Amino acid sequence: MENRRKLAIADLCRGFLHVQGFLTDSENEKVHQRILNWQDENEVEITEEQMLSADFTYDDNAKEEDY
Structure with missing residues (x-):
């Protein structure tokens, strides 16, 4: 499962x-x-x-204290 996740993310990033x-x-x-x-x-x-x-996740309103 972990390697399938890595593969999907790597291909998404490449694209x-x-x-x-x-x-x-x-x-x-x-x-x-x-x-x-x-x-x-x-x-x-x-x-x-x-x-x-x-998929990618991005939050333009994210602040350091949120993480």
Whole structure:
């Protein structure tokens, strides 16, 4: 379960960074391949629904004392 969570979050982050211009197409492909290699090495199987369930949380009104 923990490795599926890591995989979903890693892929979400990679996609976000690429879409927002932080990663070039070439860099994105390298990161994607590293994620796939990690998935293979750790024998992680995940469904598309599980991959799509990862999300970011951001609160613009958050204050240090809230955490």
